[in-house]
Structure formats: C-alpha cells, structure tokens
Amino acid sequence: MILLLCCICLVSDATIFETEEERDFEIIIDDIENLTKNPIDINTAHFEDLAKIPYLLPVHCLKIIEHRPFSTINELVNIPGIDRVIFENIKPFVTIEAKPFSFEKLTTRMRVMTQMPHEQNSEGYYTKSQCILNHYNIFLVTEKDPHESSFFDYYSAGVIINDRNWEFAFGKYNLDLGTGVVLSPIGSFFTTTDFRVMMNERGILPYTSSLENSGFFGAAFSDSFFVKYTVFYSNQKLDGRIDSLGFARSFYESGKHTDSSSLSRKDRINEEIMGYDLRYRFSNLLISNRSYRCVYSPEFVCDDSFAQFYGDKFWISAIGLNYYGDQFVVFSEWARSFNNHSGGLFGFSGFFPYFDFNLAGKYFPLGFCSPKGVEADDNYFGGTLDISHHSKLINLGTTVTFDNMVETDSAKYGLRVNLEKSYGVLNTKFQIRWRFTRETMDLSGARVFLRITPIKAIFFDLRLEEKHVYDSNELDRGIFGAIEAGLLLKNMRLRVRYGLFNTDSYASRIYVYEVDLPGIINNRMLYNDGYYGFIHLGIKPIEIITTTFKYSLVHKDSDTATQIGCQIDVRL
Template identity: 45%
Template sequence: MMLIFMIMLIDDAVIFEIEGKNDLEIIAREIEMLRIAPIDVNKAEFSELIRIPYLSVNDCMRIIEYRRQHGAYNNINELINVPGMDRILFERIKPYVTTMTKKIVVEKYHSRVRWQRFFPDHEYADDCYSKHELFSRPYRVYFINEKDRYERSLFDYYAVGLMTDEGKRHLVIGRYNLDLGKGLVLSQAGSFLYGSDLRLQIEERGIIPYTSVIENGGFFGAALSDSLLAHLTLFYSNQKIDARIDSNGYAYSFFEGDHVDTQSRSYKDRLNEELIGYDVKYSYDRYLFANRTYWCKYEPAFVSSDSLRGFYGDHFWISSVEFNYHGQSFLMFGEVARAHQDRIGGIFGFSNGFSVCDFTAAVQYFPIGFISPKGVESKNGYLGGAFEISSRNKFCNFNADLKYEKNAESDSMLYRFALAFERKVSFLVGRLQMNWRYASNFDRAGSAILIRAKPFRSVFFDLRLEDKYIFAQDSVYRGLIGCLEIGLDKKFLKLRLRYGIFDTENYQARLNVYEIDLPGVINNRMLYGLGDYSFVYLSGNLTSLLTISSKYSIIRRDNNLTHKIGAQVDMRIKNRDQ
C-alpha cells in the first residue's frame, strides 16, 4: 500500500492529499453539496454526521450524546462545548453544519462547463468537461461528457442517467454507481487499500449518480432499492470498457501520475462487462447484518497482459457478509468476501472513545489473487492493519498512526509510523508532522512543518516546508519542498496565489502536494527533479446563479517549462421549499 500523507492544516487536503491515484470525485461532489445544504446538528443521526469532513467516528458520537444530555443546540457555536471539540476542528466543520432548517435550498438545475489547456501543446491539447443535472422531485436527470488531452471528440466519453428518490425507494436507469458495505466488493472510490482513510468506509452511500470521468468505472443499466422489513438493492449492468485497465478503472499511468482513459486507442471498448446482483441488509436496535452477491462476466475472458494489475477476467460469483455494531461510544464493523477463484478475504475494525483520547484499529486480510472488479484488488496478497490514537487537549492536538502489512508473495513485512502535533496560538496554527517506513531496515523518512497565519477573518498565509529521505543500499536520496501561499476567502470571492520550490535527487523521493483547482477537480501535484512552480486561482459568484472560476499554473522542472490554463462556469437555478 502506498504511503499516505494527510495534511490537516490546509482544509481539503485532509481528504484529498494522498500518494496515489484515486477516483475521489464523488467525495468532492458530496463535500460540495454539504456546503450548499449543511447538516442540521439538532436532527442528524450518526449516518449523516459521518459525512462531514474532518469528523471522526467518536466526534459524531459525542455530538449526538451532548445533544441528548443538554438538549438542542441553539446555534452552531455551542458545538465548541462538545467534549473533544476544539477551535481548530470547529472552524473546519463550520461550513457543513447548521441549526436552522426552516428553508431548505433545493436545486432545480445545475450546469458545469470546464475547459483546460496544456502548453507546450500537441494535436489534442484541450481537456473539456461538462455536467448538466435537472431536478424535479422526485426525479433527477444527469448528463456528463468529457474529452481528455489524447482524444479528438468532445463526446469521446459521455454518460446519462435518470434517478428517482422517494425517501426509502430509489430507482436509477443509465449510468450510476454503488457504494455498499466496506468497499470489499462494491466501492464507489475503488479499492480502499489505496483510499484516504477508513472513515470513508464506515458509512455507505447506496445508489448514487455516476458523474466521474473515470471511463471504465461505475455501472450502466438499472438499479432499484427499497425498504420493508429489510433494505434491498437490486442492480444490473452491461457496458463496454477499455481492455487495458485495472479493476479500479484506470487505463494507463504516465510518469507524472496522470491517468489517460484511451491513450491506446486500439484497446478502447474491446471488453464487455456484465454484472447482476443484490444487496440486502437488516437492522435491529444497534446491530446491522448484510449480504451482497453479484455475478459478473467478461468477454473476451481476459484483460490485456499489460494491464496495471494483470487482472484476468472470466465469469464468476462474488459474495460478502457484513456485520456492524454501534454503541454510544463504540463502533465495531466487519466484512468477509469470497471473490474470483474462491479467494476469501475481509476486514474487521473498531473505534472507541475514551475521556483523554480516541482509539481506532482495523485488520485486513486478502490472499494472493484476491480480485473483486468493483472493489478490492490484491494481486500479491495482503495482511495488514492500522492503529490510530488521537487526542485533543488545551496544550496541543496529537495523532499517532501505525500501519503494518505483509506481502504474502515475498513473505516480507512493512511498517509505517506517523506522528503529528498541532496547536493554535492567537491567529497562528502550526503543525509538525513526521513519518517513517521500515522494511528490513528504515528505508524512508520524512517530516513537514506547516504554519497558517490568519490575521484577518478572510485572509490567510500558508507556509509549508517538507523533506523526504529514501534510504537505498549505500545511498540516501533526498526530496525537499517549500511553499508559500496567500489566500482570500470571501462569501462571493476566492483567491489563491502560491509559489513553491522543490529539489528531489531521484524519482523515488518525489513529493505529492495538494493544491486548489477548479471546482470538482482533485489535484495532487507530483513534484520531482529540480525546479519551481506557481499558480493563481480566482473564483467569483457574479450572481446567486452564476460562478466563474479560473486557474493558471506554471512549473519549471530541469529547464523544461509547462503551462496550464483553465476556466469553469457553474450555473445553479434554485428555489426554496418550506
């Protein structure tokens, strides 16, 4: 599993700054919707609160318990009185919560059009994307099209869907996605082995629209969910996908880390994927039991040998059983799955809140060749776990994270340990972060210092200094980066300016740095070599209906200069229902 860097200081990086490539667009969209329609903390249950970024399992439990003991919150500022809640966490969740729900903003139509261009360019240098959603309760119609820089047509990829939402009953026809269970067999973000954190796996999202630009992901067909004595979801999918893919939906990876959907045109739409299955779950008091099963078929019965994971398909059944228990300050969860060629794997974990700290633990096991086309993929076998202790107090916030894994094929162990300290003093917030990796010896180490100064309510300054060391035989390779960012956050205007310099002695010492981008775009910039980079980002709400965003970035690496320019227009038509 790739090493994960979680930078808590810069808001969105908590979720999105990871080393690796993931389809996190759905999570980004959910965060975007939470800003439009915040969650009412006086009515929200655990399943709703866990959707809020930055809140841990135990944070959600404490918010509910405090409300039960002291009554409804009069305003969101009272959240600061919840045990374990400090000013740093409160400021992070503030945009996503409310105590007033008399008027709910309901979107009737949302249109997003995006254009990006790279320089120096080539024949098809433009990236284009558009999304259109029409809402008329209980119906939603959505259409997406995208062209990447290696494709000619604006409609090389498109998706359309119709969805109805009648409370407990959901129906979708066309392109859609499923997020059920812990992600072993049906995951909206690909394998959680490469995901950002276990928090994202605790609460599922069910049937959701597919608005991603990952061409080989998602489902095409129909799905229905309803509840009576138990909650039942039925789904069917039949679609053509690229032959050169892995089971996360990625077709190809370049040196810079960008994926391209149809870089090899001869492989496009050569594989037919068909799936049919169900998910059923039953809840009683604090317990939840679930089973999900589906049959899948691939024709021809293999994926190209130069696929990233070398996945060889066929026709086979996949099934899993799940168990959850939710107490006042305790959560336990587990799922066991049988995948391709009868490989059995699973995950088990729990989270508990104490008076001085929170503790979370999880254990995962997947044998060699465990492959679920819409979930976990473990070509070399995996046995691992994660243990995390976190504490918030008046002196500082503290987090310790230990991860270990065993590669069954090579019979080797790998350990990762990370420490983080964070404190707020007046208008300054500082964070020190350290991490180490150990195999047969210490082969990787790194640290980061992050400081945010916010002298005014809408203005901030960010300083980031980070180093990374790779120990290889008799050599030590170093990676360094320093960044300064200035930001302005007003209700109708957002401005970012960043300048950074970097120096890495080889590609292994590369650094991943999250940066703001056009709404809906997740940008973890991979930096290696010697050079500098900068960007300017500007977004403004011209009216309540129209938002225009733009970004210009430039990177100079080893005497090579690359520019990127982009613009986006968002139009939202809304009304208010009592």
C-alpha cells in the first residue's frame, strides 16, 4: 500500500495551527504573547491556568498538578507524556515563583504586505495599538485589504476596564465562553486545537483580529454575585449578499475585500445581539448557562428553510457542565438554536497508569445555527477517540474518528497511528492513516518528519508528503517534500525552506503550515505541479523593537506568485 506522507510539524506553532479549516486563531496568538511576558507558576497554578498554555493538552495539565511541587521547571521532562519537544515548547511560558503580573504600557504593531510584481492597490496594511494604564486596556486595529483604496477601510477600537472583581468592555470586543458551541471565535470541531480550545474559557477579550465579520461591537459587563455572570450587547454591520428585492441571502464570512464583487457586499447586513452568561462553581463541578437574542436587518430568505436560517430574529441558549477530577476532566455543552434545533458536544480527558485517554462526541442537526459558534449544513454527528502511551523507548498513539452526515448518508471512519522517537540530536515522527466511507477506503497515507539539532541554536528539518485520494475507481496522488533550516539566536531568528510538490488534481491538494509575520497564521494550500519556499528573518535591534521580514514564492505550472512582507513591533 502506498502511504500518504503528510508533513507533521514539530515546530511549536504548527503543533497548534496546522489545519485544513479556516479558523480565527487570534485569541490563541494573544495567549502566547501574554504568557511570554507573564509565565505561569507551575507549583500554584490551577487547572484552568495551565490550560491557557496552548501546547498542553488537558492530560498534561492534570499530570503537572499530580507531580508537583517542582524545584525547577526542568523536572517537567520526568512526567510521562511531557517529552523534550513539548518541554521546549512550553518552557517560555512556565516558571517557579512567578513575578508580579506585568503589562507593557504601550504596544504597537505595523505590517505591510504586497504581491510581486507590484500592482496598484495590491498592498495590504495592518496596525494594532494597545495601551494599558492602570485598570484600562485601550486598543485600536486598522486594516486595508488589497484592492481597497483607503488605509482606514476597516478599523475597530475598544476599551476594557478590569477592576479585579468586575470587568467592563465598550466598543469592539470578543467573548470566549463555554466549549465553543454558542460563544467562541474558533468553534468546536475536532482538529489539533479542539481539546485545548474547549477547555479554556477566556471571558471578555479585546478584539484585535482583522476578521471584519466576527466579534462584537457594543458593551459587555462581567461580575460575581453568588454566581459569575456576564451580560453583553452588540450592534454592528456585517458583509453579505442582498437580492434584488432587498432581502438578505447570505453572509460574506471572510470579510476580505480583494475585488469589486467582495467590495459590493461590504456592510450590507445589520446584526444586533443581546445576551448573558451565568456560571456557578461548586467544588469540582462547574454549571453554566448562556443565551442571546439575534436580530438581523434586512431579514433573511433562503432556498431551503430546513437547512438554513431565515427570518429576522431568533434566540439561542445553552447549558454546560464541567467536572474537574484529580485524574480526569469532563466537559459538555448542549444548545437550542433556531426553530428549536438542538445540538451539542461532550468530552472526557484523563490518564491511567499506562496510557492517556481522550474521548469526544458531537451532534448538530440540520439547520442548527449559532452566529458566534457552530453552524450545521447537514444532520451531523461524530466523535473522536484518542489513546496514547508514552515511554522512554517510544511514544505511541492511536486516534479513531467517526463523522456522519445523516442526510447524505456519508459516514466516514478514520484511523491514525502515531509514532515518535527522540534520540540525541534527532527527533522523528511518523503517522499512518486511513479513511473509509462505508466499506470503501477513500484516503490512505502516512506522515513523517525528521529534525536534527546539532547545536541548540541550529536545526534542520526534512518534511515529506504523499497523498492518495480514491474516487470512482480513480486514484489521485499528491506529493510534497521540503527541507528547512533555522538559526535561533537571542536577538535574531532566521528560517529558510524550499519544497517541491505535485498533485494530480485539486482533490489531492496539500496543506502545509509555515511560519509567517507575527500574528499571522498561514496554512498554505498547494496543488498542481511546482515548487515553493520562503525566507523568514526576525531581528531585535534594541529591547523595545522587533522587526520581521518575509519573502515567499510559489511556482506552479507556468505561474509564479511572490509575496513580500515587513512588520515592526514596538513594546514600551
């Protein structure tokens, strides 16, 4: 059998961000930046605090709590399941006896990107400024997409006041409450980030993303009085398609304005949301309830009223139950949406003497609609089971997935086997995977990655990929291979990658995560025949300034696409 050799990234960011789905990872990026400035004390942190570290799964957090106290952070590598690779990823975010929490008074990020050869209005601009004074967190984001003419075609601003016991937001803000069914900018489908995302609720957040059709604009307030509560209100314009009769037909979700057609959909639909979130913690049990009312103008019409939202208003509400044990955690959320469509998810994560165990399931019926969470285009239920064993000899893991679209009767079963071994300066990962539709295999393959670190500041990576998709007795293959070298010094970081790819069709396309300018998540999609690569350079000339440059090139068939980007980060 020919194996699918897809890249597995041991590079820390790729562990979280490599996915084939469109996600808003801005809140995780903010977590990483904040944790770098304020590491977590592993001897005193609660489970919820440790869960903020993006590279830790729930079972890792439970094991850290079980094995403490620690004399130094280096003792983390003695915990089964936390190997040298994971330790190096989390090392900047953990400490012993944390210092008092600190903030920069002012941070500014300025970014410009353009395609080559240069065309009129092909530049993309982004700025983010954040000022923290005492209890006040003031932030401003501006963005210009290619094809837009004004530097301020998109801007958002807001302020969050945090006085320990209560919190108030005004302007543009975001909410991350529950497991993502109802209120989360990332959602709750099972990819590499899901257990990390579903177990970490961040509450009221500054909205610093450049996604124009997400977040909230209005006010939110959070406090504690017998129960922890949050109330919020939002009224904003969203992009969408309006028909000749003046009815709304669909949202334009990406919000990217790169041509006249996308510009014509800008700010066409008004969205008004008002709701609340309640939570009560009793010992190890957390009970929560959240609900909000949506009103849209103009009202929606649709071709299929069973599968799509229509009308101008609806309520959505949800109940959540979380239990935190010594060796396991359980989480769940069930929601009622438009036209009384009910759906939700549950999960279990724990460890036993010889293996770690993760289980999650979900069900969303046709027509389930949550504007700030999950939307279902079909009757859908599925789940994932993950079992792993860690030892000094080898790390072994198995993942079984089940996904079923009821209306189309398209059940898919997946099986993955993961192997990982570190020996001296060499670290290797290998994965075999299969996917079946009923009794027919429609995808098969494997994943492999090699990293050599001859000295601490230098690494060399080998990434290989080959993808096989079976459809109607036809076989489509995609293949990819790349080498990468990196130099990581205190005030300079340099990474260079060169790769080749060839796919028989779009169906066998390949997704590859690559490092980008800070704050950008780039999962590049490759298809047809060609080569690609990038040069990424970060320099910190003085303590308060970091400059980053990136040059990337993709050549496929007879076309070449080149992009150049530059970014400056200032922290005072």
